[in-house]
Amino acid sequence: MNDPQIPPPGEDLPAASVPCSRPSRAQRLLAWPITGFARLLTGARSLWRGCAPEPKQRIYFANHSSHADFVLLWSSLPPALRARTRPVAGADYWQQGRLRPFLIHRVFHGVLVDRELHDRHSNPLQPLLDALAGGDSLILFPEGTRNPGEGLLPFKSGLYRLARACPQVELVPVWIANLNRVMPKGRVLPLPLLCTVTFGAPLTLGPGERKETFLARARETLLNLAMEAD
């Protein structure tokens, strides 16, 4: 992967926190039927194995096999945490049409990343860094795209770069089980099968840990969590 030059820890952070508009009460009300439906449909069981649902700043990184992944993970968080946790989503998908931008910005309060790197000079992770600087937590899918098969695709470098830029943020692995059977790729009608969302112990970036080593370790941790959760 051709990453842009990585600055030393801390320097990615913008000087001042960027103001961002929080969803209004009415918009939160809109989110309620969506999270309620996700929980009802999947019987959403959240297993906090390696950490507790505490109001700490975190990056939840999870496996990605369905469009509904972030909705279920987001719904699995207690409401207080949910209000401060923003899903990271691909701009190419979510900026199409009228409904998707409305949902991602107004209801889920998501952070969009430009996966296709339209502007080669800007840092594609800047919106994520801004959100972290503003004190929010993030939901991130380090595989970068939906994985139609078993296991995990190789991780993209974003997780490493965020960990390096924001060492104070906890990196929590999250395994989402069975959701690919609920909403298989390309199908419209969801199946009401049971899903579990398992939260593992937070990871930290070791001093001087190389990018490849860290990403492999993070991926391994998530795979181990999947075995435990099964």
Place this chain on the structure above:
Amino acid sequence: MQANTLALFAGIGVLLALASLIGFVLKWRCRGADSPVIDNLNARINAWWVMVAMLGGAFWLGHGAVILLFFAVSFFALREFITLTPTRGSDYPALVAAFYFVLPAQYLLIAYDWYGLFSIFIPVYVFLLLPILASLGGDTTAFLERTAKVQWGTMIAVFCISHVPALLNLDIPEYAGRNLLLIAWLVLVVQLSDVLQYVCGKLLGKRRIAPRLSPSKTVEGFAGGIALATLTGAALYWITPFDVWQAALIALVVTLLGFFGGLVMSAIKRDRGVKDWGHMIEGHGGMLDRLDSVCFAAPVFFHLLRWGWA
């Protein structure tokens, strides 16, 4: 509600109150020490209160509510079954049919009292439909196994369980208007057998009866539970169309079926490497953990009644 039904539920209420009292005393005697067995016992008793209240509420509302209740029960059971038995992408059309067509259709057939189709819909038509739907995806990997799983799920969770509310449609001479009591008797005898097997096993259990299938089942629990539940079934003959001896014999048949149902469903769980089907009933596990015995007892009880009394 009938006087008999009220008396029955009052009796169950007294039993549960007694169970709660025993659970409370046992917990109190621990004096704060951790005892997973007693905590689980109390969780089970509390869940029984909820389950009895839901069944009682449905009885009070009438036949439609009872059919709806068991529709929901079948739904939760089917979802637990399919969740635990892995399928492949090509099974999606068959699964959509199972959840959104077969399940409601079977219960509509009960609501409309169409016995002829009710009794062969899943064993014949769905049996043929599911593999056709699964074949559309063109995926041959483990085809027979996958088809069998979905068929088995609909048989156990939908077909077998639907025989409980189907009891409402039986026309038994000189028993008109009392069919809810058939459900009460069946569920009570089978579930009491499970509870008494558990109690006798915990108190007296020594020799394990099927160590590989279900490590907690013992010979003593089996004998004591079946015998006491059969006696209870006989003692409750006055709410059924049976005489005392018939009631005892039929209670024996349904409790034995319930026992073997528990073993069969345990075998599936062990094969999948899990202890419980699900987590929705505190202390008991999933819906199927609570209903495995009823799944096996209900169709046979239904047909015994239909041949002999209706």
